[in-house]
Amino acid sequence: MDLRSQEAILxxxxxxxxxxxxxxxxxxxxxxxxxxxxxxRLGDPTYAGPLAGAQxxxxxxxxxxxEVQADVPPEVWDSQIGVMADILDVDGINxxxxxxxxxxxxx
Amino acid sequence: xxxxxxxxxxxxxxxxxxxxxxxxxxxxxxELPRHPEVEGxxxxxxxxxxxxxxxxxxxxxxxxxxxxQLPPRPWVGAPAPDGTSRFGPAGEIMPDHEFLxxxxxxxxxxxxxxxxxxxxxxxxxxxxxxxxxHLDLDRxxxxxxxxxxxxxxxxxxxxxxxxxxxxxxxxxxxAHEADEALSAVVLLDNLAAKATAALALLHVLxxxxxxxxxxxxxxxxxxxxxxxxxxxGGGNMAKAVAEVAGLTEAxxxxxxxxxxxxxxxxxxxxxxxxxxxxxxxxxxxxGSLAKVGMKFQxxxxxxxxILEDVLGGAAALIGPDDGVSPRVRLDSVGRHKVSAGGAGxxxxxxLAVEPLRRLGIPMADVNDYATELHNPEITEPxxxxxxAARNYKLIAALAARAGSIVADKEAQAGFVAEHGxxxxxxxxxxxASAQCYLPxxxxxxxxxxxxxxxxxxxxxxxxxxxxxxxxxxSVLLERNGNDDNDDNxxxx
Numbered sequence: 001m002d003l004r005s006q007e008a009i010l011x012x013x014x015x016x017x018x019x020x021x022x023x024x025x026x027x028x029x030x031x032x033x034x035x036x037x038x039x040x041r042l043g044d045p046t047y048a049g050p051l052a053g054a055q056x057x058x059x060x061x062x063x064x065x066x067e068v069q070a071d072v073p074p075e076v077w078d079s080q081i082g083v084m085a086d087i088l089d090v091d092g093i094n095x096x097x098x099x100x101x102x103x104x105x106x107x
Numbered sequence: 108x109x110x111x112x113x114x115x116x117x118x119x120x121x122x123x124x125x126x127x128x129x130x131x132x133x134x135x136x137x138e139l140p141r142h143p144e145v146e147g148x149x150x151x152x153x154x155x156x157x158x159x160x161x162x163x164x165x166x167x168x169x170x171x172x173x174x175x176q177l178p179p180r181p182w183v184g185a186p187a188p189d190g191t192s193r194f195g196p197a198g199e200i201m202p203d204h205e206f207l208x209x210x211x212x213x214x215x216x217x218x219x220x221x222x223x224x225x226x227x228x229x230x231x232x233x234x235x236x237x238x239x240x241h242l243d244l245d246r247x248x249x250x251x252x253x254x255x256x257x258x259x260x261x262x263x264x265x266x267x268x269x270x271x272x273x274x275x276x277x278x279x280x281x282a283h284e285a286d287e288a289l290s291a292v293v294l295l296d297n298l299a300a301k302a303t304a305a306l307a308l309l310h311v312l313x314x315x316x317x318x319x320x321x322x323x324x325x326x327x328x329x330x331x332x333x334x335x336x337x338x339x340g341g342g343n344m345a346k347a348v349a350e351v352a353g354l355t356e357a358x359x360x361x362x363x364x365x366x367x368x369x370x371x372x373x374x375x376x377x378x379x380x381x382x383x384x385x386x387x388x389x390x391x392x393x394g395s396l397a398k399v400g401m402k403f404q405x406x407x408x409x410x411x412x413i414l415e416d417v418l419g420g421a422a423a424l425i426g427p428d429d430g431v432s433p434r435v436r437l438d439s440v441g442r443h444k445v446s447a448g449g450a451g452x453x454x455x456x457x458l459a460v461e462p463l464r465r466l467g468i469p470m471a472d473v474n475d476y477a478t479e480l481h482n483p484e485i486t487e488p489x490x491x492x493x494x495a496a497r498n499y500k501l502i503a504a505l506a507a508r509a510g511s512i513v514a515d516k517e518a519q520a521g522f523v524a525e526h527g528x529x530x531x532x533x534x535x536x537x538x539a540s541a542q543c544y545l546p547x548x549x550x551x552x553x554x555x556x557x558x559x560x561x562x563x564x565x566x567x568x569x570x571x572x573x574x575x576x577x578x579x580x581s582v583l584l585e586r587n588g589n590d591d592n593d594d595n596x597x598x599x
Contacts, residue, residue, distance in 0.1 A: 029492055083452035083508065087500035087519075 169195025394418025
């Protein structure tokens with residue numbers, strides 16, 4: 001995850017509190033989705049950005065997750081997102097994020 | 108009055124293998140000084156010229172194989188394709204000592220100094236080059252001097268050959284002590300772009316047999332913006348390239364649009380021909396030294412060579428209908444409007460689907476879609492995925508939504524296999540963005556079995572921080588003399 005996004009997430013988490021934030025990831029494959037999810041939950045695994053060593057433990061979903069889809073008006077989903085659901089490895093992406101979500105947070 | 112129908116008279120592209128310049132790419136230049144321990148691994152992972160020639164995606168770039176003829180991956184370490192040579196049907200790959208000589212040959216401001224031994228080697232090699240008579244080799248003599256001493260001047264840059272970073276092969280000086288736009292590194296970027304573009308232009312003149320003095324105009328669409336601090340993107344690389352290629356009757360200008368620029372440039376060139384403003388117009392693009400070694404960290408992490416060790420260059424020549432060359436269908440131009448929306452599918456809808464719907468051409472009637480054809484072996488190790496494959500899946504999904512193909516996974520995979528192709532281009536985005544397919548498109552639409560090729564380019568405007576938008580343009584090339592096109596009014 002790029003450094004500016006990490007900075008923005010850290011700033012939002014500090015100003016709004018961790019419990020009131022959900023991170024929606026738009027990564028196109030399981031590998032990059034996993035890194036993004038890990039970054040906002042457990043800390044930046046590449047130790048390059050502001051979230052290195054910062055365990056925010058934020059709630060995280062991929063934009064193609066069915067719970068996200070349920071909150072998006074169908075016509076918006078269809079014009080903005082739907083085609084990507086046809087071509088990306090949705091199950092693989094969600095499984096990769098679920099694996100990160102299942103990892104226990106320290107303390 | 109009948110308007111001339113514009114056709115693609117020729118298209119060529121070149122590579123310059125520049126392992127010695129790789130440390131001057133933007134990413135290595137920033138990262139290697141911060142991590143001196145990585146520099147040894149970086150230098151050790153640079154390829155030999157023979158390996159760069161034999162690399163299958165390079166042979167595709169030079170037109171020796173069609174992208175769909177690429178062997179299964181990995182391509183690193185794969186046997187050289189049959190008939191592998193430095194010179195291919197579409198152009199050539201030049202070794203670095205010759206390229207340093209070429210830099211000096213196109214340098215009109217005494218920016219480059221060549222070490223005497225390097226100058227001698229380059230002069231001998233370039234004198235035997237098929238394009239030697241078009242190169243100003245006297246400038247190599249004039250550029251010969253104490254490169255090591257010049258390199259120690261404040262603001263100067265030492266250049267090396269291959270992986271030999273002990274000796275100084277050449278030096279580039281800055282042109283102004285306080286102007287960042289005229290610093291040695293920027294001037295090296297620009298000279299490298301000028302040299303590769305000029306080499307490609309000379310190749311297209313040679314392959315078409317077109318008299319250089321018959322070209323009226325040159326449009327530059329490379330990524331470098333040349334200028335000074337008062338106008339950093341001031342421009343006109345095109346005219347600089349025209350000058351060194353002997354296009355004495357031409358003028359020129361540059362078109363900027365990030366990676367998408369070559370397609371608007373091609374459309375503008377074709378429009379100038381169609382309108383009768385000019386007879387023959389060349390489109391040129393040099394390589395981007397800034398992007399050399401851009402993803403080196405991923406390559407080192409995966410035990411790969413530094414795969415971004417080449418500069419690209421491309422040239423295309425547009426002229427009035429010759430009865431043979433592929434036609435550029437100006438009525439097919441697709442553009443990404445401000446109102447179109449910035450999501451990937453919306454961009455692709457505007458570029459790939461809308462123009463065909465407008466013309467009543469089924470999506471499956473386009474033989475090849477040339478989109479962003481970045482070599483996935485370069486992009487995947489650094490987490491950027493397979494750009495070409497993603498584009499083709501998206502085009503297939505949109506084709507299914509448009510009712511052009513059956514809406515199931517199998518039909519979409521079949522569409523991708525038949526109308527798509529693996530990426531093969533260096534990650535210098537303007538070359539990868541459809542332009543790299545031009546020599547193949549010309550072959551497919553003349554001696555090959557294709558009737559239609561769509562060229563489709565996208566550019567990331569948001570990188571410049573002036574707009575969150577992307578941009579893109581598409582255009583169809585069609586086989587000449589195809590009866591199906593007789594209902595296509597000329598000059599629209």
